[in-house]
Amino acid sequence: MAKELKDLTKRADNYSQWYNDLVVKADLAEQSAVRGCMVIKPYGYAIWEKMQQQLDRMFKETGHQNAYFPLLIPKSFLSREAEHVEGFAKECAVVTHHRLKNAPDGSGVLVDPDAKLEEELIIRPTSETIIWNTYRNWIHSYRDLPILVNQWANVMRWEMRTRMFLRTAEFLWQEGHTAHATREEAEAEAIKMINVYADFAEKYMGVPVVKGIKSANERFAGAIETYTIEAMMQDGKALQSGTSHFLGQNFAKAFDVQFVNKENKPEYVWATSWGVSTRLMGALIMTHSDDNGLVLPPHLAPIQVVIVPIYKNEEQRQEITKAVEPILSEMRARGISVKYDDADNRRPGFKFADYELKGVPVRLAIGARDLANGTVEIMRRDTLEKSEGHLEGITDHVAALLEEIQENIFHKALKQREDMTVKVDTYEEFKEALERGGFILAHWDGTPETEERIKEETKATIRCIPLDAPEEDGVDMLTGKPSHRRVIFARNY
């Protein structure tokens, strides 16, 4: 492990390589034999499970229920909504056959040409079409509304350039799909869920986010309005971390989903959809981690505390273990996830480096002298500071420290974002600021053409129009046309 840690690229040397190294060395994920698809390893999956559990609680508290819809979507469904198919057709995995047969030369198996499907099926890139085709039978009257459904699922988008967690051909996500009787209610739902995502990102992941609206260029294919939460990574690039879409009546019209309203008149149903994915793992890793490895927020760390005994012989080990056992019970009763690592085949130094690499928020080390003095060495992962604590009351101390770390990493990330957010008024300033990285607040004339030109020239896009952007009269830095608020430009993942 010490060797592995040494091999971790430094952020300053190559941020992108540091990220890839870290994902692999911290045992989070690895590339699979299938192009663009990753294997999520147990430690990475344990973090994702913690995320899922908390998000699922938040969805249920806001009245949503889970359901499950088919993985495969008939090709013709995709074409029903014009913008939707335009957005997804280029990256669809297509199932064309349903059987293999032995190769006549005994060399393996072939696709059986006699088992060709009448209509090809697409592995869902997102499920609006199959779900709205289903909702048609669920919705007849306003009494059947709202429908507040979420699905945890795998989806597939055949991306050409992939990076683990950030952009993979297959990824895990949740997709909420709600149906409403009124435009107002659907709009309120879309905003409610972007707020849920923002709360989750900030309070659990410790990742500060800007809530905003996407420009037309960046909007979900088929949406009227896309709300987003945008985070800033340590290299100043933006990471879109969750989106919530007001879909209007687009999918209801495409799949003919009407209901009889209170006035007894038929009307198309109003819709939202919203999702976050394993991409959040990327945001988590890149926001907090350092050159020693992962830094995990205590609220999502699979192991919050590790206790490592320092002993010279078996007798000492047993003494320490005896003293630690009641502490373990006490911590577990408090809901603290604690691991006692008295494994004999790794020396303390190796263990320390390993748990640092894995981002365990608090490490306690107890030696024979500590035991005699009633003390313990406490190391907090976020600052790497060591301090001496007392064995008595250690559970209270650790519980408080975990909350402190949770707060601290959020504020550290927030400060970094603030430090790397600038206002610019000219295109020259804009290009200079881009070289430094970060969020750039600039005026924009509101046209897709201007955004497209800026993207082509600088690779920066509008990440969002912040929901809390103050009104401010100005002019577009490129076209000089009037603008009434600043938007956030950035390069992004």
Added chain:
Amino acid sequence: MAKELKDLTKRADNYSQWYNDLVVKADLAEQSAVRGCMVIKPYGYAIWEKMQQQLDRMFKETGHQNAYFPLLIPKSFLSREAEHVEGFAKECAVVTHHRLKNAPDGSGVLVDPDAKLEEELIIRPTSETIIWNTYRNWIHSYRDLPILVNQWANVMRWEMRTRMFLRTAEFLWQEGHTAHATREEAEAEAIKMINVYADFAEKYMGVPVVKGIKSANERFAGAIETYTIEAMMQDGKALQSGTSHFLGQNFAKAFDVQFVNKENKPEYVWATSWGVSTRLMGALIMTHSDDNGLVLPPHLAPIQVVIVPIYKNEEQRQEITKAVEPILSEMRARGISVKYDDADNRRPGFKFADYELKGVPVRLAIGARDLANGTVEIMRRDTLEKSEGHLEGITDHVAALLEEIQENIFHKALKQREDMTVKVDTYEEFKEALERGGFILAHWDGTPETEERIKEETKATIRCIPLDAPEEDGVDMLTGKPSHRRVIFARNY
């Protein structure tokens, strides 16, 4: 709802239709637009979630961790293990292309012939191949073993005849894949997990199961030994409810997964895999339910208790609600999932029929007179018996009643299984017994040929050789060859 209930086919009239009706009318699932794939509706999914949570706890208590492997498997991987490909090739969904393009005539989208994959990808029917290809890089020394990994995932087997939950093209499941240094350890793991499944089935689902070994004909494609739990449905048919496979070194050899043992010598790794699926939902439904609808085991019921107020006016409703609120709090504090249904748009009779259809284990009804007397009407779903209880201490009473119902439905199912299990010694008796249905204990000569002939002539197969089958000398009912224990024959789902 009253109408829907009336439409529920009676078991005696058509058991198969009763099952299909029930799945749809109790809002568990429905057919989707995609052949053989179902939509699992929120109420059905809520039951599956309860199953998942409990199984996941049991897997973690036995030392397993979750991970996630790719949905798609390169076609060539399947061919590596000869029996495995033989078993799955005929039902594989095959991905051949990764892009759609607009049809030139504007009629929709076409598969883009320029986006043909070099090697076709198979949607996983099970993940041994992709996982063992991954394990090759995880395992070098005996110190890397055991690997105890589980995956919650969707899989696809292109079945020609499908039935909701019981046999669908796509289904949800978990698949454990473990790697061990010794044959003994792997065998012990396979047996440990069949015991976990049996415990889950009996203690949570209330479904009695026979643990046994599969005959060669029914063994998993690629396994040395398949352990199974077999349940009996109310119509006497068997339902295979979970399997655990000792895979020997077959997949390690196919994917060249070797480790250096303690004697510093290379050796192939020993494997198991084990899985249960949404098929368990079918077992749950068919074991306990009746002509009034679902009967759910309290340990898995999303709603364990429903309280329905009976009121003549708003004032009465408010009084009852005020009296019920502390009961709701008390029950929830005890971990009882309780719903108070004071919705005004459905009459009590409709609500009663609906909650019976949905299998809610306990229904409490409270009217104005009850309130005055401090009483409550209690209906238990398993027996449909009504009794009068006291509002005081109702939480204790209900908690005990829930356990009683859990026990009762298990014992009822057990008694039915015992009543429908017979020993036969001749083929004539065997065929007569088959007409009555149930498990048939008979002698078998141990050959696949005899089993195959019996299957062809009677549609019955060997469900398992029970683990606890006593030694008993006898002769095969068909061939007269010697046999040393009875096996279970049955027709099956």
